[in-house]
Amino acid sequence: MIDFARVQKELQECSRDVEGSGIRVSPKSDNLSCLIGTIPGPLGTPYEGGVFQIDITLPDGYPFEPPKMQFATKVWHPNISSQSGAICLDILKDQWSPALTLKTALLSVQALLSAPQPDDPQDAVVAQQYNRDYQTFVGTARYWTETFAMRSALGVEEKVQKLVEMGFPEALVKSTLEAVGGDENLALERLCS
Known part of the structure; x- marks a missing residue:
């Protein structure tokens, strides 16, 4: 245990x-x-x-x-x-x-x-x-x-905007980006799964 x-x-x-x-x-x-x-x-x-x-x-x-x-x-x-x-x-x-x-x-x-x-x-x-x-x-x-x-050159706001434009809710995008240390690709993977 x-x-x-x-x-x-x-x-x-x-x-x-x-x-x-x-x-x-x-x-x-x-x-x-x-x-x-x-x-x-x-x-x-x-x-x-x-x-x-x-x-x-x-x-x-x-x-x-x-x-x-x-x-x-x-x-x-x-x-x-x-x-x-x-x-x-x-x-x-x-x-x-x-x-x-x-x-x-x-x-x-x-x-x-x-x-x-x-x-x-x-x-x-x-x-x-x-x-x-x-x-x-x-x-x-x-x-x-x-x-x-390496973290993308995009700032956090640009990453959030990009993912929101893909149809994900902003609050979920922000919490997911935070959970993966700002890694846009990992965030997208999690949002899609």
Whole structure:
């Protein structure tokens, strides 16, 4: 059984430190077992300037079992599937401890962006590029970050206007954009589903 009191505490801890860490975690709906995490791309990496969304599902055994995490934002990285967003990280598997929190797990994922482990890849194609042609890897990772993880140059009002013109109610558009951190594409996906 998920310890929902602990999950609430962890969400509060994350929201208190958003300014410092840039890491956010919020419920996708009323169900606290389905969350969305947001991490900023680490400085000095091809992911810098990007904001990455991570789907988090808490298993019944949480916090004694690790949360299930996968990137919702497409990312070019040897330890993250470019197709499914699956993450190859030990603390999300056999190295999990109940002493860890959602925030520490997201910090570890963010650290993984800074320090790829191409010898233990989740995506063999990306790992091969990383090892054989590092400059092309950096260029591709940067391109994917700019394409999928950077907030659109449109301001919030323009995004709201654009989505309202598609026939969605303004209040729903605003709350959906807020829930997905301003990502227009994710907001459209949610509004359509």
